[in-house]
Amino acid sequence: MKTYIKHDPWQIIEDQFRPDHNEFSESIFAIGNGRMGQRSNFEEYFSGKSLQGSYLAGIYYPDKTRVGWWKNGYPEYFAKVINSFNWIGLDIRINGQRLDLAKAKICSFERRLDMQHGVLRRSFVVQLPDGAEVKVEAIRMYHLFASETASLQYHVEALTADLDIELTSILDAEVVNRDSNYDEKFWESLAQGQQGDNLFVSSRTKKTGFEVCAELETLVTGAGGVIETEQTIVENGYMAQRYRATVARSQTLCIEKRVAIVTSENHVAEKLKMVATERLTELRAFDFDQLREKQSKAWKAIWDESDIEILGDIAAQQAIRYNIFQLNQTYTGEDARLNIGPKGFTGEKYGGVTYWDTEAYCIPFYLATQSPEIARNLLLYRYHQLDKAIENATKLGFGNGAALFPMVTINGEECHNEWEITFEEIHRNGAIAFAIYNYVRYTGDTDYIWSHGLDVLIAISRFWAQRVNWSADKQQYVMLGVTGPNEYENNVNNNWYTNRIASWCMEYTLDCLRNAERSQPEIFTTLVDRLKLTAEEKNHWQYIIDKLYFPYDDKRKIFLQQDGFLDKELIPVRELDPSQRPINQKWSWDRILRSCYIKQADVLQGFYFLEEHFDEDTLERHFDFYEPLTVHESSLSPCVHAILAAKLGKTAKAYEFYLRTSRLDLDDYNNDTEDGLHITSMAGTWMTIVEGFAGMRVKDGQLYLNPMLPLEWEGYKFRILFRGATLLIAVHADYYTIENISDTAVHIQTVTEAFVLDGQGRKKVSQVR
DSSP: OOOOSBOOSSEEEEOSOOGGGHHHHHHHTOEEOSSEEEOOOOSBOOOSSOOOOEEETTOEEEEEOOOSSOOTTOOSEEEEEOOOOBOSOEEEEETTEEOOTTTSEEEEEEEEEETTTTEEEEEEEEEOTTSOEEEEEEEEEEOSSSTTEEEEEEEEEESSSOEEEEEEEEEEOOOOOTTOTTSOOOEEEEEEEEETTEEEEEEEETTTOOEEEEEEEEEEEETTEEOOOOEEEEETTEEEEEEEEEEOTTOEEEEEEEEEEEETTTSOGGGHHHHHHHHHHHHTTSOHHHHHHHHHHHHHHHHHHHOEEEESOHHHHHHHHHHHHHHHHHOOSSOTTOOOOTTTTSOSGGGGOBOTHIIIIIHHHHHHHSOHHHHHHHHHHHHTTHHHHHHHHHHTTOOTTOOOOOSSBSSSSOOOOOHHHHTTOTTHHHHHHHHHHHHHHHHOOTHHIIIIIHHHHHHHHHHHHHHOEEETTTTEEEOOSBOOSOTTSOSBSOOHHHHHHHHHHHHHHHHHHHHHHHHOHHHHHHHHHHHTOOHHHHHHHHHHHHHBOOOEETTTTEEOSSTTGGGSOOOOGGGSOGGGOSHHHHSOHHHHHHSOOBSSOSHHHHHHHTGGGSOHHHHHHHHHHHGGGBOOOSTTHHHHHHHHHHHTTOHHHHHHHHHHHHTTTTTTTTSOGGGOOOHHHHHHHHHIIIIIISOOEEETTEEEOOOOOOTTOSEEEEEEEETTEEEEEEEOSSOEEEEEOSSSOEEEEOSSOEEEEOTTOEEEEOOOO
């Protein structure tokens, strides 16, 4: 763990430079705007440890798969959202000495992420070899109000002596990815040049053919006014402007850079240069302070919708705001073609593509904090890739329109190349079906079922019906050779969660079909004719549901994670030597597979999704058995355990898991944040408070609340959107209030009563767990 991030309700603060942990800090202080983003790399040259990273949503490269043993059905590539143009670069030489924090004597250093206003700041004082001291202050923004633009301001102040400064402002498209499978360069340069005072570069991705154009404006001013460019440097895919200035003691040199980066994903390729110029021209109406004001206003609108306020616990307060901040700067929902990569704009790992995390963890956050169209767009993302999912299943030998959605994708094609994941972690289909159910349950938008949802549900059910097989020995259907959510088990038989979510998918599909036949007969008839869905096929699904096998231990009265799980040596995690953690970095894979240790919620994931199917006694037995064996080495694990612990009244345990999920990256629990943040799991932090501590559910189309208050908190409050109403919920020690700050009445249930809260109404409830 790393605990040097200072606790503050609105700021993320690093108060000294730690070169050995710089890549961790580059991840932590990353910023973006939903369209593009960047690790908090330094503007000035840095020869120390650094992962350079600037990313554009939707722009990817199909990196050729690298495996030791090719298997039939493997995807040919791994899609990667690739490192993009470096526009922030400054090469600064002071009195002939290159400014490089890896070599300079650092007198002070601070990096600060202002989450409230969406601004990254950095300041430091260095002493040069000749004894001169220099102060630098840098501010950077990725504009939320104009998502194809960004800007920075960089001040160099002479503290003790006059300075001769040579400054080069860089726009570099000759970038590479550290994780390229074959050290291949992903970009080819198209053009570079100068238009007036501005620089531009244009490049195209190899194979995929995405075109990107960036135009950069640099303004350098000193005590005497604007400093003109001395030299323009032109190389292939690289442009730079050189300036010289003398800065007197106590004077400051100011460098301002503004960039527009536009892509052929959003504009006609032939017009990219023109569009980039237009975007920069639009910014010229504002000075830098006015840009900051616009950024602040845009972030205020987001915080007004999604902030959670915690009283009496600054570490918890900072953590939830950090998670919400990163979610909102990763995905804004304005483009239905985009999704939420596990690392967002913060690193190369996982390729920046889509996993089942979106459906399982992110959709609840966007449902309650944004308009319903945002979550609907996430569902449509999968709907529009249904043909590819059917094609993927066909490659693996399935037919009749069966669909297996990819484990990893950016365009609908599977691009994960580990057999135990690609072929076996098929439970992902269940999360996609559950997201449809969750969306309809929350919004009441049943029209989505008829227009899009049933196509997906039927294709998924057809997959499950073909994936099981009849066991003559058990006289039941079984599912062999799978990997459940716990990826520390591979190629197991009858993973309970996979079997259960498969059964549920078929149940839900049949239920939707019955509702369609009853309430939408014309749509139903058209659908079954188009998909050639017969009564015999539906009856077969029901037979599988009735005859599906679930491993169970009669002695403990628990479902087993998979066949043979009790053959393992069941040693609780608390008995492990701490020096052996995390086991995925200390143990061989063979040792992990033979152990009882659970990477993330597996059986308990099923209890979270399908909680209405189990009473609390059953949940508690399973929680008490499986949680002590769970190492939580997936970022997706602590939030599920926190929600279930809260439901069981295990307040201390729920709070412990809340801190782990909320500060997973800030404190680097799993020693892997330097690769990038765990963006999708951050939605789980929000779920921990709203679904866990506040006990929010939707029951029978009504909002249900059953709050609890952790002992460490004095209170908390949050805002949610529900079926046209906006509610502000404030939880205190022995009561909570629900305030309807919209004009739409809403039906609400609590533990003791059900009522209608009229628009602009307020209700006090004298009950907190």
